Amino acid sequence: MSQLALALDADISSRHVSFIETxxxxxxxxxxQRLGAALDLPLDERNxxxxxxxxxxxxxxxxxGAPELAHVRRAFAxxxxxxxxxxxxxxxxxWNVVMHNxxxxxxxxxxxxxxxxxxxxxxxxxxxxxxPDGIRQFIVNWEELAGALIHGLHREAAAxxxxxxxxxxxxxxxxxxARWKVxxxxxxxxxxxxxxxxxxxxxxxxxxxxxxxxxPQDATLQQLRIECFHPADEGTASSCSMMAARxx
Numbered sequence: 001m002s003q004l005a006l007a008l009d010a011d012i013s014s015r016h017v018s019f020i021e022t023x024x025x026x027x028x029x030x031x032x033q034r035l036g037a038a039l040d041l042p043l044d045e046r047n048x049x050x051x052x053x054x055x056x057x058x059x060x061x062x063x064x065g066a067p068e069l070a071h072v073r074r075a076f077a078x079x080x081x082x083x084x085x086x087x088x089x090x091x092x093x094x095w096n097v098v099m100h101n102x103x104x105x106x107x108x109x110x111x112x113x114x115x116x117x118x119x120x121x122x123x124x125x126x127x128x129x130x131x132p133d134g135i136r137q138f139i140v141n142w143e144e145l146a147g148a149l150i151h152g153l154h155r156e157a158a159a160x161x162x163x164x165x166x167x168x169x170x171x172x173x174x175x176x177x178a179r180w181k182v183x184x185x186x187x188x189x190x191x192x193x194x195x196x197x198x199x200x201x202x203x204x205x206x207x208x209x210x211x212x213x214x215x216p217q218d219a220t221l222q223q224l225r226i227e228c229f230h231p232a233d234e235g236t237a238s239s240c241s242m243m244a245a246r247x248x
Contacts, residue, residue: 001039010038029055042093042159043219061219064098072213072221073099079211083228085244086206093223094162095126106243111138111199125227126153130170140196147180148193154183194232204239205232 003021007014012034019025020035027035032053036046047057062069080088080101087107090099115133116122126149128134136142150170156163171181197204206229216222231237 006035006038010034027053029053029058033058040159043216043222044093045159047219057219059217059219064220064224069218069221076224076226079226079228085240086231087229089125089227091125091225091227092220093156093160094124094166096124098224102247103240103244106247107204107240108135110202111135111197113137124166126166126170130173130176132174135197138197138199140198141194143177145193145195146176150176150180151183195229196232202239204236206230206236207232 003017004014007017010017012031016025020027020031029050032050032055033046036049041049043059044061047059047061050056050058064073076090076099080090080099083101084103087104088101089097089104091097112135113133117128117131117134121127121131121134129136129139129149130146136146139145150167153163153167153170157167170176192207194205194207197206208227208229211226211228213221213224231240
């Protein structure tokens with residue numbers, strides 16, 4: 001982004017932006033927040049910007065288990081229950097699973113390999129998808145699905161160090177195509193991408209939707225996403241319903 005474009009978006013002079021960038025001017029706290037908003041930085045990155053300028057963070061960054069976020073946890077739990085008998089998870093910016101419904105364990109537990117995954121891999125939605133001993137070995141269309149996930153992670157990495165570290169970890173796994181290291185801005189994408197799973201006679205297909213909180217004022221809450229998996233065919237819907245009935 002050019003200094004002129006940033007100056008226009010922040011409603012200040014390009015000369016002032018230049019002075020801030022070169023260190024000739026010390027920005028005020030208000031100016032730091034204005035630049036963070038103009039750059040559309042995530043709230044945690046805006047906090048980092050404030051700290052770099054010598055100011056206290058502008059936004060809270062509470063743990064999801066904090067007492068004041070009890071109403072948010074209840075809302076997440078409600079959404080997860082409503083998604084039954086299909087899987088649903090809540091993930092943070094680094095795609096660590098912080099909440100999930102019973103269907104997630106019941107269904108995805110059917111697709112575990114004989115080699116146990118390291119704990120940090122098992123609780124991360126993307127690491128367990130890319131790890132050779134994870135669910136990857138049961139995803140029929142793994143390269144198609146994983147390529148789309150990496151492409152999305154490249155975009156997230158532009159504004160998040162955590163996403164950049166996760167992307168680099170995924171690209172380091174064996175069998176990941178080297179071409180994925182460079183984002184492809186003109187890659188054609190299907191309107192909806194499904195995840196096709198197969199283990200023995202069990203064949204399932206899901207597509208997913210992502211839900212986020214509207215206008216959060218907490219850095220942790222802005223990072224959280226609810227991913228709901230929906231059946232891509234009648235066979236999957238029927239299988240999920242039968243597995244739920246057997247678990248009661």
